[in-house]
Amino acid sequence: MKAGTLTCMVSGLATAAVLFSSAVLAQDATKVVKLRTEKVALYDKPNGKKTAEYERDKFKGPWPVVDSSPEGFLQVEVGDARYWVRQYAVETNKVVRTTAECSAVVAGKQPKAAATRGIGEECKK
Amino acid sequence: MNRARAVALAGLVLAGCTTPGQKPGEAGGSSPSFSLPGVFSSSRNKPIIADLKSGRYEASSLAVGQEKDLARQRGESLGFVPSPALESYLNSIRVKLVLASGVTDVPGKVVILASRDLAAHSTPDGNLYLAAAWLDDLETEDELGALIAHEQSHVLLKHHSADILAGVQKRSQAVHELAVSAKTQLEKTPVVSKSDQRALANNQMLAEAGDKVIMPAWGRSQEREADLLGVDLLVRAGYSPIAMTAMLERLQAWEKKTQVAEEVFWQRANEAARQNPAQAVGMAAKRMLDSLSTSHPDTGKRIEDIASYIDRHHGDIKLPKPKKVEWENVKKRPEIKEVMSHYDLAFTARRFFEQGKASEAYSPARSSATGRTATHAYPNWILSKAAMATGRGNEAVAALDRAIKSNQPIRKVYDEIILVNEQRGNLDVALGWTDKAAAAFGEADYWVPDKIRLLRKVGRVAEASALTVKCSVETPDSRKRCQEANQTPAAAAKR
Numbered sequence: 001m002k003a004g005t006l007t008c009m010v011s012g013l014a015t016a017a018v019l020f021s022s023a024v025l026a027q028d029a030t031k032v033v034k035l036r037t038e039k040v041a042l043y044d045k046p047n048g049k050k051t052a053e054y055e056r057d058k059f060k061g062p063w064p065v066v067d068s069s070p071e072g073f074l075q076v077e078v079g080d081a082r083y084w085v086r087q088y089a090v091e092t093n094k095v096v097r098t099t100a101e102c103s104a105v106v107a108g109k110q111p112k113a114a115a116t117r118g119i120g121e122e123c124k125k
Numbered sequence: 126m127n128r129a130r131a132v133a134l135a136g137l138v139l140a141g142c143t144t145p146g147q148k149p150g151e152a153g154g155s156s157p158s159f160s161l162p163g164v165f166s167s168s169r170n171k172p173i174i175a176d177l178k179s180g181r182y183e184a185s186s187l188a189v190g191q192e193k194d195l196a197r198q199r200g201e202s203l204g205f206v207p208s209p210a211l212e213s214y215l216n217s218i219r220v221k222l223v224l225a226s227g228v229t230d231v232p233g234k235v236v237i238l239a240s241r242d243l244a245a246h247s248t249p250d251g252n253l254y255l256a257a258a259w260l261d262d263l264e265t266e267d268e269l270g271a272l273i274a275h276e277q278s279h280v281l282l283k284h285h286s287a288d289i290l291a292g293v294q295k296r297s298q299a300v301h302e303l304a305v306s307a308k309t310q311l312e313k314t315p316v317v318s319k320s321d322q323r324a325l326a327n328n329q330m331l332a333e334a335g336d337k338v339i340m341p342a343w344g345r346s347q348e349r350e351a352d353l354l355g356v357d358l359l360v361r362a363g364y365s366p367i368a369m370t371a372m373l374e375r376l377q378a379w380e381k382k383t384q385v386a387e388e389v390f391w392q393r394a395n396e397a398a399r400q401n402p403a404q405a406v407g408m409a410a411k412r413m414l415d416s417l418s419t420s421h422p423d424t425g426k427r428i429e430d431i432a433s434y435i436d437r438h439h440g441d442i443k444l445p446k447p448k449k450v451e452w453e454n455v456k457k458r459p460e461i462k463e464v465m466s467h468y469d470l471a472f473t474a475r476r477f478f479e480q481g482k483a484s485e486a487y488s489p490a491r492s493s494a495t496g497r498t499a500t501h502a503y504p505n506w507i508l509s510k511a512a513m514a515t516g517r518g519n520e521a522v523a524a525l526d527r528a529i530k531s532n533q534p535i536r537k538v539y540d541e542i543i544l545v546n547e548q549r550g551n552l553d554v555a556l557g558w559t560d561k562a563a564a565a566f567g568e569a570d571y572w573v574p575d576k577i578r579l580l581r582k583v584g585r586v587a588e589a590s591a592l593t594v595k596c597s598v599e600t601p602d603s604r605k606r607c608q609e610a611n612q613t614p615a616a617a618a619k620r
Contacts, residue, residue, distance in 0.1 A: 036432040047443040071444040072367040086444070088370040088432045096378040100243040100258040 031062035032076055034091040042083035046073035054078065065092060172438040173350060174357035177281060179227035187249035187285050189567070191232060194250035196567030198236070204503050204535035206237040206257050208464040214455050215273065218266065219253065222274050225361035226281055233280060235273060239503045239535075241472045243379045247276040249285040257468055260456075262375045266448035267359065267368035274355035274362075274369070282354060284347045352427055353434050365447045366435045370428050377424040460497060467498040474507045483514035494524060502531035506538055534565055543575055552583050570600040577610040584616040 035056040042052040046069035067075035072087040189197070199205055215235040223231045233251025238244065240256035247253050253276040263269050279285070352373075356366045455461060474490035477483070490511040493504035505528035513521035528538045539562035546555035559576040563569060573596045580589035589611055596607035 036429045037436050038433070041436070041440070070446045072365060072447070073444070086367070086435075088367045088428075088435060091428075096374045097262070098243065098258075098375050098378040098382060099261045100241060100256075100375075100379050100382075 030065040030092050030094050032090045033062050033093050035059045036091055037089045040085055040089045046071050046084055172357050173354045182228050182231040185249035185285055191250055193567035194248050194252055197569045198254055200536040200566030200569045203239045205533055206239050206468050207533050208461055210460045218270050219273050221362045222277050222358045225358050228281055243376055245272055245276055247279045251280045266452045267364040268372045270359055270364045271368040271372040274358040275351045278351040278354035349430055352431050360439050365445050366439055369431050373424055373428050463497050467493045471504040471507050478511055483511055486511040487515050500527055500531055502528045502533055502535045552579055555579055570603050574606040574610040577607055578613045581613040581615040586615045
């Protein structure tokens with residue numbers, strides 16, 4: 001096998017790999033799937049100037065997330081333009097992990113001695 | 126009369142649920158002089174913190190005392206994860222948040238529960254209990270702050286006071302039942318009259334409605350308030366308010382994880398419906414009642430409410446960077462790393478043990494009860510179980526001994542000692558352990574039914590009956606178990 005052919009094959013494989021990984025990345029890319037507030041403010045930069053607002057009722061499809069800032073802003077593509085939004089105001093398709101599990105021993109649980117208030121319901125089985 | 130009082134109480138409770146915008150102490154609706162905690166509206170113009178009365182904190186009338194509360198709560202679950210360094214860090218976050226509230230002399234501290242469930246709660250004494258699972262899941266100091274801020278808000282807003290009404294209603298029901306029982310005995314009639322039966326049934330129905338529908342609805346409004354005041358506290362303390370939604374997203378992830386179990390349940394119910402329709406109806410009805418009794422609102426809705434609230438009241442602030450490195454550095458500290466990893470091993474061991482894999486449970490259990498956690502109750506308790514199940518009797522006894530002598534014991538150890546002694550016929554010894562257990566856990570009432578049963582078994586019937594009456598009136602939640610225990614066949618009376 002000639003060196004030129006080998007180089008061509010390697011280059012071809014590399015291109016295929018890049019294309020494949022891009023396709024996978026595009027599939028797995030983070031997107032805004034829902035607006036949590038009635039109007040979502042669009043900023044020019046993280047903690048920057050509010051340039052526009054987007055109404056929840058007009059939200060049609062996902063907004064690709066192209067960047068994020070440590071302060072909790074996401075850069076999104078809205079049509080042809082890019083804006084920054086506050087992370088809490090939108091819901092993305094990003095999977096949130098949790099290591100919590102349900103205890104299997106609930107049956108023997110005694111009534112609580114004192115009134116309590118809690119953040120989550122206890123596991124029910 | 127009693128029935129009328131119960132109806133009135135339920136009415137007051139309902140009034141509290143349906144009066145949005147009413148503030149504590151503010152006149153409202155048909156009960157002008159009656160104020161209820163937990164009735165802020167999330168669409169108000171002012172942030173919730175604006176209405177929080179600054180100055181000295183007024184202790185809750187339901188508080189039982191710091192040490193007693195800690196002892197009782199240790200008994201409610203599988204104990205705490207004692208780690209002075211970690212507790213000190215978590216409490217420093219709590220102090221910042223309390224300072225931000227403007228309320229002074231707020232009692233309480235943060236304690237870590239030995240639990241793999243995503244759970245957290247607060248008590249009238251101001252103590253905040255966070256399950257260890259949260260420490261693995263939360264990624265920044267701000268998210269920890271959000272969890273603490275939520276629980277602290279329940280304390281600051283005195284949400285626990287709502288339970289006074291529920292307690293009064295249940296006690297009233299217990300007293301009524303006792304009165305009917307006494308009347309029946311005095312009249313020497315073998316059956317309860319029809320009118321008394323109706324009154325008892327109505328009382329029972331009201332108590333059920335209170336437990337399953339009314340109180341949880343009120344609870345849901347309180348959860349929203351705690352979320353929102355928590356946001357205010359985070360902002361004032363310099364944390365990112367986004368942390369509140371991030372923290373709740375973990376809870377939402379857990380709910381999605383457990384949704385699979387819910388789907389499996391309904392599949393089973395469908396299968397049962399084909400074979401035994403009556404059983405299926407019972408299963409479905411119970412599940413629906415359970416879902417009605419959920420005291421927390423839908424998490425997705427909570428997150429949306431918080432997002433709108435931040436926009437409305439804190440939309441102009443510059444969002445600070447969450448403190449990620451600080452929390453990561455704390456987790457890397459040798460003492461904290463060792464304690465947390467040993468508890469993870471103990472949790473793993475317990476999971477194996479519950480799956481019937483005792484031999485697989487033994488190794489992590491043994492590793493969990495070493496080093497800094499060598500004398501901790503939880504790792505030694507699970508080690509004793511795994512060792513016993515794998516034929517290592519001496520090691521099991523030694524581990525159980527360490528668990529009992531631990532300065533922070535857990536309830537399971539006492540439960541098992543009482544059970545083993547009872548099964549072996551050492552009734553007086555078992556009876557003695559019920560008292561020791563109550564003393565170790567802040568005079569908690571869990572062991573009262575055990576004590577009643579054992580008193581009857583040793584022939585001390587009068588004492589058992591007196592204790593049953595006391596239990597029925599003072600601790601209505603244990604009433605049924607106490608009354609069942611008082612049906613235990615009695616031995617001949619002791620002279």
